[in-house]
Amino acid sequence: xxxxxxxxxxxxxxxxxxxxxxxxxxxxxxxxxxxxxxxxxxxxxxxxxxxxxxxxxxxxxxxxxxxxxxxxxxxxxxxxxxxxxxxxxxxxxxxxxxxxxxxxxxxxxxxxxxxxxxxxxxxxxxxxxxxxxxxxxxxxxxxxxxxxxxxxxxxxxxxxxxxxxxxxxxxxxxxxxxxxxxxxx
Numbered sequence: 467x468x469x470x471x472x473x474x475x476x477x478x479x480x481x482x483x484x485x486x487x488x489x490x491x492x493x494x495x496x497x498x499x500x501x502x503x504x505x506x507x508x509x510x511x512x513x514x515x516x517x518x519x520x521x522x523x524x525x526x527x528x529x530x531x532x533x534x535x536x537x538x539x540x541x542x543x544x545x546x547x548x549x550x551x552x553x554x555x556x557x558x559x560x561x562x563x564x565x566x567x568x569x570x571x572x573x574x575x576x577x578x579x580x581x582x583x584x585x586x587x588x589x590x591x592x593x594x595x596x597x598x599x600x601x602x603x604x605x606x607x608x609x610x611x612x613x614x615x616x617x618x619x620x621x622x623x624x625x626x627x628x629x630x631x632x633x634x635x636x637x638x639x640x641x642x643x644x645x646x647x648x649x650x651x
Contacts, residue, residue, distance in 0.1 A: 474548060477548050477589070477594065478546050478548070480593075480594045481548075481553055481555060481587055481594045482541075482544060484503050484587065484594050484596065485503065485541055485544070485555070485557055485583070485585070487499050487500070487502050488500060488503040488504075488539070488596070489539035489540070489541060490636075491503065492526065492527075492530070492537065492539055493537050493538060493539055493630070494629075494630060494631065494634055494637075495530075495531070495631055496631075496632065497527075501523065503519075503595060503596055504519035504596045504597075504599075505588065505590060505597050506518075506519075508595070508596050508597050508598065508599070509597075509599075510596075510599045510601070511599065511600045511601065512526070512599070512601040513601070519596075530563075532566075533563070534563040534564060534565050534566065534577075535563075535564040535565070535566060535574065536563070536564050536628055536630065537561065537562070537564075538561070538562045538563075539559060539561055540560045540561075540562070541558075542557070542558040542559060543556075543557070543558040544556070544558075545557075551588060551589040551590070552586065552588055553586070553588075553594065554584075554585070554586055554587075555583070555584075555585045555586075555587060556582055556583070556584055556585075557582060557585070558580070558581075559580065559582065559583060560578065560579070561577070561578070561579040561580065561581075562576065562577070562578055563576065563577045564576055564611060565577055565608070565611075573610060573611060574611035575609065575610055575611055576608070576609050576610070577606065577607070577608050578606065578607050578608075578609070579603055579605065579606035580603075580604055580605050580606075581601065581602045581603040581604040581605070582601075582604065583599060583600075583601055583602075584599070584602060585597075585598065585599050586598040586599075
């Protein structure tokens with residue numbers, strides 16, 4: 467019984483790591499990390515798109531790049547039913563995006579959306595990856611963006627700025643704080 471429970475926990479963690487790779491890959495515009503969450507023959511249904519993971523990347527990345535300054539795909543409640551080398555998962559998510567101005571002279575907006583990823587995952591060659599995904603969008607709204615806190619600090623430094631590529635601080639190894647303190651003492 468203990469060995470089965472331990473294996474179930476390990477499988478659930480591997481599945482959660484897989485789901486997280488999708489989110490990180492999309493937010494950091496890291497195609498390799500994004501694709502590592504899917505089997506090569508996976509099928510994704512997202513909004514009007516239905517197709518392969520690679521084709522979904524080719525559809526979604528330019529759309530996010532043109533429309534948003536940044537995105538956060540946050541994973542929330544997650545349930546997983548494992549049956550041998552197949553698992554079914556439901557993951558609630560919240561999507562937050564800081565949008566480029568939609569018109570000349572307009573201000574940035576923030577889009578919020580939420581829904582669920584319904585996935586069939588398969589363990590092949592010892593690795594859990596998504597074989598089929600349905601993205602259900604259940605709500606959304608757009609709000610005016612507010613100024614970023616501390617956005618006017620002149621010496622924010624190299625590891626204090628978000629980037630949608632491998633210059634983002636999350637890729638830095640070892641992570642170092644190269645910023646100078648700006649708080650008066």
